[in-house]
Amino acid sequence: MGPHVVHGVRPLGGAVTDVIVEDGLITSVVAGGRAPADLPTLVDGAGHILLPGLVESHVHLDKTLFGLPWRSNTAGPTRYDRIANEQRLLADFQVPIAERAGPLIEHCIARGSLHFRSHVDVQALWGLRHVEAMLALRERFRGMATIELVAFPQAGMLISDGVAGLMREALEMGADVVGGIDPAGIDRDPIRHLETVFDLAERYRKAVDIHLHDPGDLGRWEIERIADMTEATGLAGRVTISHAYCLGAFPVADLAPLADRLAKLRISIMTCAPPHVTVPPVAWLRSRGVNVCSGSDGIRDAWSPMGSGDMLERAWLIALRYGWSKDEELAAAFDVVSAGGARALDIDKYGLEPGCHADFVLVPGENLAAAVIDRSPHRTVVGRGRVLARDGTFISV
Amino acid sequence: MGPHVVHGVRPLGGAVTDVIVEDGLITSVVAGGRAPADLPTLVDGAGHILLPGLVESHVHLDKTLFGLPWRSNTAGPTRYDRIANEQRLLADFQVPIAERAGPLIEHCIARGSLHFRSHVDVQALWGLRHVEAMLALRERFRGMATIELVAFPQAGMLISDGVAGLMREALEMGADVVGGIDPAGIDRDPIRHLETVFDLAERYRKAVDIHLHDPGDLGRWEIERIADMTEATGLAGRVTISHAYCLGAFPVADLAPLADRLAKLRISIMTCAPPHVTVPPVAWLRSRGVNVCSGSDGIRDAWSPMGSGDMLERAWLIALRYGWSKDEELAAAFDVVSAGGARALDIDKYGLEPGCHADFVLVPGENLAAAVIDRSPHRTVVGRGRVLARDGTFISV
Numbered sequence: 104m105g106p107h108v109v110h111g112v113r114p115l116g117g118a119v120t121d122v123i124v125e126d127g128l129i130t131s132v133v134a135g136g137r138a139p140a141d142l143p144t145l146v147d148g149a150g151h152i153l154l155p156g157l158v159e160s161h162v163h164l165d166k167t168l169f170g171l172p173w174r175s176n177t178a179g180p181t182r183y184d185r186i187a188n189e190q191r192l193l194a195d196f197q198v199p200i201a202e203r204a205g206p207l208i209e210h211c212i213a214r215g216s217l218h219f220r221s222h223v224d225v226q227a228l229w230g231l232r233h234v235e236a237m238l239a240l241r242e243r244f245r246g247m248a249t250i251e252l253v254a255f256p257q258a259g260m261l262i263s264d265g266v267a268g269l270m271r272e273a274l275e276m277g278a279d280v281v282g283g284i285d286p287a288g289i290d291r292d293p294i295r296h297l298e299t300v301f302d303l304a305e306r307y308r309k310a311v312d313i314h315l316h317d318p319g320d321l322g323r324w325e326i327e328r329i330a331d332m333t334e335a336t337g338l339a340g341r342v343t344i345s346h347a348y349c350l351g352a353f354p355v356a357d358l359a360p361l362a363d364r365l366a367k368l369r370i371s372i373m374t375c376a377p378p379h380v381t382v383p384p385v386a387w388l389r390s391r392g393v394n395v396c397s398g399s400d401g402i403r404d405a406w407s408p409m410g411s412g413d414m415l416e417r418a419w420l421i422a423l424r425y426g427w428s429k430d431e432e433l434a435a436a437f438d439v440v441s442a443g444g445a446r447a448l449d450i451d452k453y454g455l456e457p458g459c460h461a462d463f464v465l466v467p468g469e470n471l472a473a474a475v476i477d478r479s480p481h482r483t484v485v486g487r488g489r490v491l492a493r494d495g496t497f498i499s500v
Numbered sequence: 501m502g503p504h505v506v507h508g509v510r511p512l513g514g515a516v517t518d519v520i521v522e523d524g525l526i527t528s529v530v531a532g533g534r535a536p537a538d539l540p541t542l543v544d545g546a547g548h549i550l551l552p553g554l555v556e557s558h559v560h561l562d563k564t565l566f567g568l569p570w571r572s573n574t575a576g577p578t579r580y581d582r583i584a585n586e587q588r589l590l591a592d593f594q595v596p597i598a599e600r601a602g603p604l605i606e607h608c609i610a611r612g613s614l615h616f617r618s619h620v621d622v623q624a625l626w627g628l629r630h631v632e633a634m635l636a637l638r639e640r641f642r643g644m645a646t647i648e649l650v651a652f653p654q655a656g657m658l659i660s661d662g663v664a665g666l667m668r669e670a671l672e673m674g675a676d677v678v679g680g681i682d683p684a685g686i687d688r689d690p691i692r693h694l695e696t697v698f699d700l701a702e703r704y705r706k707a708v709d710i711h712l713h714d715p716g717d718l719g720r721w722e723i724e725r726i727a728d729m730t731e732a733t734g735l736a737g738r739v740t741i742s743h744a745y746c747l748g749a750f751p752v753a754d755l756a757p758l759a760d761r762l763a764k765l766r767i768s769i770m771t772c773a774p775p776h777v778t779v780p781p782v783a784w785l786r787s788r789g790v791n792v793c794s795g796s797d798g799i800r801d802a803w804s805p806m807g808s809g810d811m812l813e814r815a816w817l818i819a820l821r822y823g824w825s826k827d828e829e830l831a832a833a834f835d836v837v838s839a840g841g842a843r844a845l846d847i848d849k850y851g852l853e854p855g856c857h858a859d860f861v862l863v864p865g866e867n868l869a870a871a872v873i874d875r876s877p878h879r880t881v882v883g884r885g886r887v888l889a890r891d892g893t894f895i896s897v
Contacts, residue, residue: 378775379823426776
């Protein structure tokens with residue numbers, strides 16, 4: 104596609120500029136809104152704030168019940184209850200994944216998410232069915248959104264026969280990331296769990312993303328072991344620890360050596376900033392150089408009806424969770440759902456500069472802080488230079 | 501106004517009914533949508549959920565900067581810093597309260613709030629200026645919304661010369677509730693603070709609502725003293741303790757005798773369910789018979805840009821804060837922002853039954869739980885039998 108202009112936008116709430124887009128890339132950013140008059144218009148920005156595409160760094164698209172009639176949550180209180188409850192529901196579920204996750208991806212794109220890391224259940228109960236469905240769905244959205252798939256052993260890897268083999272197959276089929284879950288709390292053999300995860304990552308040259316709900320000292324000890332193995336396998340910069348509730352259980356002073364190690368190994372911490380559990384000290388981790396990203400986690404699934412798939416709302420929830428209210432704090436919350444995610448997911452050509460992919464969101468508002476507070480639904484979304492949503496509604500393309 | 505029909509609504513998400521409204525009251529609820537065909541239509545409900553008017557039990561309307569250009573938060577970290585920062589900003593503020601709080605009340609009404617308890621600053625620095633402005637604004641909204649005003653000594657009562665006298669004047673002018681704030685932490689003389697508050701309440705036959713941020717054992721000790729004085733002054737059923745962070749600092753088993761006392765004295769607990777501090781154990785308190793209500797607290801003011809004035813969103817935030825996801829939990833969150841508020845504020849004729857005021861909100865959705873999760877902005881609001889908002893937009897009347 105030849106050059107087109109996004110007229111009159113304010114990058115991150117700054118001064119008005121025109122943005123010229125060609126072949127899916129930002130080719131130039133023209134201060135003062137002075138793009139050549141003969142170029143066709145892609146979007147009339149109307150002075151809206153220009154934001155880079157939001158990054159949904161942790162979601163479970165394959166398990167969503169999005170778009171279906173309301174289903175009362177029937178899960179018991181423990182993590183095991185919830186896993187078993189979901190297995191009962193999804194084992195023979197009649198609505199195909201594409202019909203649930205597809206509309207959900209459109210919903211998320213319409214709210215500005217253009218990059219996703221979706222954990223995909225690999226379970227003995229349904230083998231690679233979820234992986235196959237998500238690989239197909241990724242094709243449907245190619246050229247619109249980046250969708251990374253994690254081979255995720257939700258019900259355990261070692262405790263469930265054949266799951267490590269299924270994970271290997273998932274990676275051979277095209278999954279991008281090796282997942283793991285509570286090496287101690289769920290799999291009950293932390294070292295063998297982590298060795299299996301890192302062996303797969305080394306063998307297939309894949310990234311790692313481990314769900315870690317294990318609390319307090321147990322979780323912290325596991326993070327130390329994840330750091331050991333990241334170092335030993337040369338996977339620095341390719342490892343994410345998701346949730347890491349345990350990091351909220353200590354005074355930050357006690358975490359300094361560990362945080363410095365995470366920073367050095369470029370291990371990202373993913374938090375959804377849930378208000379009902381302890382959470383990693385995000386501002387402090389960032390101040391020590393640790394990258395932090397965020398996600399919606401489950402969206403309308405058997406675990407919970409919560410989760411809206413709106414990463415600008417998530418930035419607001421992060422600010423609420425930590426009691427942030429200053430402009431620089433609201434900007435930090437935005438960074439977590441944008442550049443922080445791009446670092447964790449290693450998104451190529453991310454940003455609003457010439458040479459970056461033309462992936463961005465236009466939001467009305469005064470400045471970046473106000474955009475996070477307002478969470479306006481009136482968003483225009485451009486992915487790889489094409490308009491994908493207007494006024495918060497996905498455009499069928 | 502003669503009888504009019506609200507056609508085809510589902511009270512709390514139940515079966516479809518017509519609701520007949522006359523002279524600002526609900527006169528009958530007709531199952532199956534069979535209202536007499538000759539009655540004029542007030543609203544075509546389109547199968548939407550009918551909810552009672554939401555109750556904003558704790559807000560600071562007089563201090564809002566709503567509708568003004570973005571103002572970066574410049575407050576220091578402590579409560580004293582914030583009070584001083586706000587005094588600097590508001591002492592000579594050029595935009596009148598009516599021009600800020602008026603549009604904010606309209607905004608809140610359009611989201612379904614029809615009953616407000618607004619704490620109004622009574623300070624030596626500006627005397628009764630805020631009280632006068634809010635009394636006038638209350639007149640402007642009479643017949644649309646119930647607005648209770650609390651004479652609130654934000655900067656302290658005993659530590660600030662003449663404030664107790666100003667509080668007395670505020671009550672004589674028409675304030676409905678005697679406010680208080682951190683009898684120990686701010687006023688530094690808890691017994692004399694509480695005696696002053698309860699003396700005023702007794703003398704003027706007013707309710708009491710005390711901001712209590714004081715933490716842990718200190719706060720709990722103050723709650724015990726509030727209970728003592730409630731009992732001694734015969735003010736059972738007319739006292740609210742706002743925030744009560746301290747109640748989140750103990751295992752619930754340790755709180756049982758105190759909770760039973762709160763229940764017996766019908767002392768309400770108001771929580772905004774903030775995620776960054778300890779919060780009262782809402783589900784447990786309710787299970788012991790303690791009434792709980794909620795509010796937005798500050799909305800876009802010098803304390804914080806947070807606060808949206810949307811009490812359906814607040815129900816969702818309450819559910820998030822406590823990790824609630826089951827239908828009955830989401831219904832409990834809704835109860836806190838509706839009937840719980842009506843009990844705390846002692847709202848007359850509250851509800852959806854014949855004889856109640858025709859104060860309600862129509863929201864699209866499948867059921868009550870889904871309404872809380874979705875927080876649809878497409879709300880129609882009826883106050884005292886008149887349509888006040890359509891599709892989330894206030895109608896100028």
